[in-house]
Amino acid sequence: GQNIDQPTEMTATEGAIVQINCTYQTSGFNGLFWYQQHAGEAPTFLSYNVLDGLEEKGRFSSFLSRSKGYSYLLLKELQMKDSASYLCAVLDSNYQLIWGAGTKLIIKP
Amino acid sequence: GAVVSQHPSWVICKSGTSVKIECRSLDFQATTMFWYRQFPKQSLMLMATSNEGSKATYEQGVEKDKFLINHASLTLSTLTVTSAHPEDSSFYICSASGMEDYNEQFFGPGTRLTVL
Numbered sequence: 453g454q455n456i457d458q459p460t461e462m463t464a465t466e467g468a469i470v471q472i473n474c475t476y477q478t479s480g481f482n483g484l485f486w487y488q489q490h491a492g493e494a495p496t497f498l499s500y501n502v503l504d505g506l507e508e509k510g511r512f513s514s515f516l517s518r519s520k521g522y523s524y525l526l527l528k529e530l531q532m533k534d535s536a537s538y539l540c541a542v543l544d545s546n547y548q549l550i551w552g553a554g555t556k557l558i559i560k561p
Numbered sequence: 562g563a564v565v566s567q568h569p570s571w572v573i574c575k576s577g578t579s580v581k582i583e584c585r586s587l588d589f590q591a592t593t594m595f596w597y598r599q600f601p602k603q604s605l606m607l608m609a610t611s612n613e614g615s616k617a618t619y620e621q622g623v624e625k626d627k628f629l630i631n632h633a634s635l636t637l638s639t640l641t642v643t644s645a646h647p648e649d650s651s652f653y654i655c656s657a658s659g660m661e662d663y664n665e666q667f668f669g670p671g672t673r674l675t676v677l
Contacts (some may be wrong), residue, residue: 493670495668
């Protein structure tokens, strides 16, 4: 079956750095997405990786290793507004998006 | 960037009534639209995928006759929850794709449905 694993919840301090991991086993791979979702709102796009390596976009970076079925989202200089759920999703061979359960990130002052 | 709207943002209805939710892509043509349902503290659950002018493809366990999807144009898809019951209360989110090679999905703001 298809499976995406990410931690349920993480806590970090304002101004610090946090890494949210995601591992996947899917039927085929056409890219991995990270989305941010604040409570009661729809997800918003953060990043897309289809090749191995690190993609940096401001305070957020996303890394992919296809051979290991592994990705992480790195958030630097954490701000209180970064408190949200972070969803990892993989596009499988049928171009269907398979969603992880999300990681709830709690930022403390 | 691509903008997707949903209407209404929230709706409260009595059990047994039907509710229609609209999803529009405002500045691009969406070849595919997706409907998701999300219960509190859970991830998104794909309900169905629809392509313009063709019947929707429903995920296993989703009742076609209860959740009617119409994708009449490249900018509009509708989801009708027929004979709604309290267990249908949820956050319904649509997304649309069609702009990028990698099929990025652009999400609408969601519709919170409460069935009394």
